[in-house]
Amino acid sequence: MDLSGWMRIQATPRPLLVTARGGGGIRVAAERVLRQRGWDLASTPAEADLLVVCGVPDDDALAAAVERVWSAFPAPRARASVHVETDVVSELDRARVRLDDVEWQRSDIAARTGAAETARAEEHTGEHDHTGHTTHSTTEPACGHHRSSDPGGGHSMGDHDMGGHDAHMMHGGDVAGLRMADRAPDRDGLALDQLHVSLGPVLPDWPAGLVVRVALQGDVVQSAEVEVIGEAHPDGSSWLGMPAAAAALDSMARLLSVCGWGTAMRSARRLRDELLTGAVDDAELGRFVGRLRRSRTLRWATDYVGRLDLPHSDLAGDATQRWRRWLDVVEGREAGHRRGDHAEVALERLPGLLEGQELAAARVIVASLDPDLDSVLPRDARDRVR
Amino acid sequence: MNAVSQGPTWTVLLVPVLLGVLALCGAAFARVLDARADGRGISGGVLAAPLAESGRLLLQQRRAVVASDRLLARTGVVLVPVAAVLAALVVPLGDRTASDLSIGIVWFNAMEVVTWAALWMAGWGSNSVWGLLGGYRFVVQGLSYELPHMFALITVATGAGSLRVSDAVAAQESLWFVVWMPVAFVAFLLSALALSFSGPFDTATGRDIVGGVLAEYSGVDRLLLVAGRWLMLSAAAAMSVPLFLGGSGGPLLPGWLWTLVKAVAVLGLLVWVRSRTATLRMDRFAEFGWLVLIPLTLLQALVVAVVVVGMTGGM
Numbered sequence: 001m002d003l004s005g006w007m008r009i010q011a012t013p014r015p016l017l018v019t020a021r022g023g024g025g026i027r028v029a030a031e032r033v034l035r036q037r038g039w040d041l042a043s044t045p046a047e048a049d050l051l052v053v054c055g056v057p058d059d060d061a062l063a064a065a066v067e068r069v070w071s072a073f074p075a076p077r078a079r080a081s082v083h084v085e086t087d088v089v090s091e092l093d094r095a096r097v098r099l100d101d102v103e104w105q106r107s108d109i110a111a112r113t114g115a116a117e118t119a120r121a122e123e124h125t126g127e128h129d130h131t132g133h134t135t136h137s138t139t140e141p142a143c144g145h146h147r148s149s150d151p152g153g154g155h156s157m158g159d160h161d162m163g164g165h166d167a168h169m170m171h172g173g174d175v176a177g178l179r180m181a182d183r184a185p186d187r188d189g190l191a192l193d194q195l196h197v198s199l200g201p202v203l204p205d206w207p208a209g210l211v212v213r214v215a216l217q218g219d220v221v222q223s224a225e226v227e228v229i230g231e232a233h234p235d236g237s238s239w240l241g242m243p244a245a246a247a248a249l250d251s252m253a254r255l256l257s258v259c260g261w262g263t264a265m266r267s268a269r270r271l272r273d274e275l276l277t278g279a280v281d282d283a284e285l286g287r288f289v290g291r292l293r294r295s296r297t298l299r300w301a302t303d304y305v306g307r308l309d310l311p312h313s314d315l316a317g318d319a320t321q322r323w324r325r326w327l328d329v330v331e332g333r334e335a336g337h338r339r340g341d342h343a344e345v346a347l348e349r350l351p352g353l354l355e356g357q358e359l360a361a362a363r364v365i366v367a368s369l370d371p372d373l374d375s376v377l378p379r380d381a382r383d384r385v386r
Numbered sequence: 387m388n389a390v391s392q393g394p395t396w397t398v399l400l401v402p403v404l405l406g407v408l409a410l411c412g413a414a415f416a417r418v419l420d421a422r423a424d425g426r427g428i429s430g431g432v433l434a435a436p437l438a439e440s441g442r443l444l445l446q447q448r449r450a451v452v453a454s455d456r457l458l459a460r461t462g463v464v465l466v467p468v469a470a471v472l473a474a475l476v477v478p479l480g481d482r483t484a485s486d487l488s489i490g491i492v493w494f495n496a497m498e499v500v501t502w503a504a505l506w507m508a509g510w511g512s513n514s515v516w517g518l519l520g521g522y523r524f525v526v527q528g529l530s531y532e533l534p535h536m537f538a539l540i541t542v543a544t545g546a547g548s549l550r551v552s553d554a555v556a557a558q559e560s561l562w563f564v565v566w567m568p569v570a571f572v573a574f575l576l577s578a579l580a581l582s583f584s585g586p587f588d589t590a591t592g593r594d595i596v597g598g599v600l601a602e603y604s605g606v607d608r609l610l611l612v613a614g615r616w617l618m619l620s621a622a623a624a625m626s627v628p629l630f631l632g633g634s635g636g637p638l639l640p641g642w643l644w645t646l647v648k649a650v651a652v653l654g655l656l657v658w659v660r661s662r663t664a665t666l667r668m669d670r671f672a673e674f675g676w677l678v679l680i681p682l683t684l685l686q687a688l689v690v691a692v693v694v695v696g697m698t699g700g701m
Contacts, residue, residue, distance in 0.1 A: 004445055007438075007441035007442070007444070007445060008441075008442070008445055010434070010437075010438040010441060011438040011439055011441055011442035012435070012438065012439075014442075035424050035425075035426075036424075036425075036426065038421065038424065038426055038431070038432070038435070040420075043593050043596045043597045043601075044516075044596045044597045044600070044601045044602070046449060046597075046600075046601065046602050046603055046604040046608065047597065047600070047604065047608065049442070049446065072449075074446050074447035074448070074449045074604040074605060075446070075447040076445070076446070076447075109447075195515055197515050203596065204593060204596060205593065205594075216515070218522065219519050219522060219523075256664070257593055258593065258594045259594075259664040259665060260586070260588055260589075260592050260593060260594070260664055260665025261663065261664035261665070262420070262593075262661075263419060263420065263423045263661040263662070264423070264664075266420060266423035266424045267423045269424075270423065270424055270425045274425075295663070295664060297586055297663040297664040297665070297666055298664040300664075300666060300667055300670045301664050301665065301666075301667050358669075359519060359594070359595060360589070360592070360594055360595075360667065360668075361667075363594040363595075364594075
């Protein structure tokens with residue numbers, strides 16, 4: 001075996017998980033297998049080599065986002081689509097084999113290069129013929145073009161440019177075929193660059209099916225529009241049968257990840273899986289919950305963030321109060337997790353909560369509400385406003 | 387304990403090797419902590435994971451976003467590990483140092499500030515929302531940790547009466563600086579995490595902004611950034627040894643081994659802190675930095691200055 005083949009086999013793959021609505025149970029199963037194998041989760045396509053789609057992307061918007069993310073993967077790459085929980089292991093194994101299959105990877109690269117060249121040829125006949133453009137494509141075939149037709153969505157959000165390229169404005173307000181940043185007054189009345197970014201549907205530690213379109217100035221959210229994509233699966237997954245304590249730990253793991261506490265996130269996921277198999281050590285669970293409650297850095301990240309005045313609701317209070325309530329559920333001191341019309345209320349309040357927040361706080365708000373969109377049944381007017 | 391002296395020129399080549407080994411140890415320890423949290427056994431595979439991951443990244447295709455600023459991005463990416471190695475040049479191993487600059491302490495500080503610029507360039511140059519936000523965040527973070535960091539270094543220089551690292555080691559022959567400059571030591575450790583954008587100070591590469599500065603980098607570019615982070619953390623941990631922990635001083639073992647043992651211990655402590663904390667929100671840390679750390683480090687510098695003046699006046 002040659003050296004590169006040997007090196008490839010030594011490394012563990014880096015999967016990027018994408019969850020469709022109704023794929024929550026599959027995601028939990030996939031996370032368990034990946035954790036046991038030590039395959040760390042990627043947060044961006046650039047880092048990843050394995051795309052794992054949990055559930056069926058039965059919606060055009062999500063399917064398109066998955067394809068965009070897939071096209072942003074560097075070689076070598078492989079993908080796994082898991083439609084039922086029992087397929088997790090076999091699908092991951094199949095993808096792993098493909099990842100190490102040099103022949104398949106070669107033909108994949110060839111196909112992408114061909115597609116990129118076709119796209120370039122088409123573009124050159126059109127109006128977007130900028131001088132700097134060809135140099136991009138020739139120096140790095142197959143990975144310079146994946147975003148040119150995509151003004152934000154999923155992961156492909158890097159395509160706007162911020163100021164400083166006034167010369168290009170002569171060409172009609174775009175650079176390399178991409179729209180420039182807008183200008184808009186900020187909260188102090190200054191005209192600042194404004195970026196339109198779509199959070200979701202493919203974003204790590206993000207509720208499945210949620211898309212929030214935000215206008216950003218710097219890292220402050222100016223406005224937010226909420227949309228839910230994909231078909232609801234009220235009874236299709238084992239997600240609903242999950243004990244409240246495990247579901248609460250799942251929410252907690254996601255919040256911990258957003259708050260940048262990777263080690264605790266890993267412990268939370270492991271304890272969740274142990275709760276599901278009934279093998280949990282209660283003393284260890286208690287210690288873990290105690291450590292989270294005592295953590296000053298975690299409280300710093302969540303105190304006073306996303307305050308809601310909703311008496312008698314799971315959502316009442318700030319982010320800290322919400323995750324502390326989850327820990328009560330984990331310890332069995334509170335009965336249910338995400339009860340009643342939890343998701344509907346969260347969606348309704350979300351835009352108001354997000355506006356004026358820094359992006360970091362916005363992520364904490366969404367993670368601390370953690371709406372289970374599988375349960376949102378009737379599509380209301382908010383869905384599919386486009 | 388022998389005085390630290392300038393080593394032969396070839397020792398410069400030893401610096402990246404030793405720093406690399408130290409960085410691999412740190413990364414392997416982080417993997418061990420991860421594996422324990424995951425409930426996996428600690429195997430050889432876990433310990434070798436940083437090397438295996440480096441191999442994976444070497445084989446991975448590089449990619450870039452349309453209209454990214456390549457020159458800026460690549461300069462930034464390369465500068466991160468280079469700055470770390472350059473910073474480590476002034477760290478003595480035992481009684482030999484690769485470069486005994488008369489302004490060694492300032493040199494270390496300057497190289498670490500290069501990381502600011504490098505990370506900002508890498509973030510801005512990648513032409514991505516996430517990279518840009520990561521770059522912004524690192525600059526904000528710098529404003530919060532840099533002053534306490536500088537005051538900590540100034541305190542050491544005041545105690546040693548010199549900006550030369552070997553003089554700082556010599557001044558600790560009877561009493562380690564960590565004993566009478568504990569605040570400066572803690573501030574230095576905090577800034578060691580902050581300047582290597584790791585642990586609770588990893589806002590610039592946060593998972594909430596899908597990796598921030600790292601978001602668009604794959605392959606060898608990503609390897610340079612991630613390795614640069616570990617090299618920088620290791621360089622800062624190693625630098626704490628001559629600055630606060632008496633350099634190569636210690637009983638029984640040879641000096642060079644003492645230096646390594648102390649550096650590994652400090653690095654281990656930093657990696658452990660990393661596993662026990664959530665990312666610090668920058669507005670909160672800015673408050674803490676300016677209202678608590680700066681006054682405390684200033685007070686520490688004042689106390690040290692008074693002691694130094696008193697001692698030299700009494701002599």
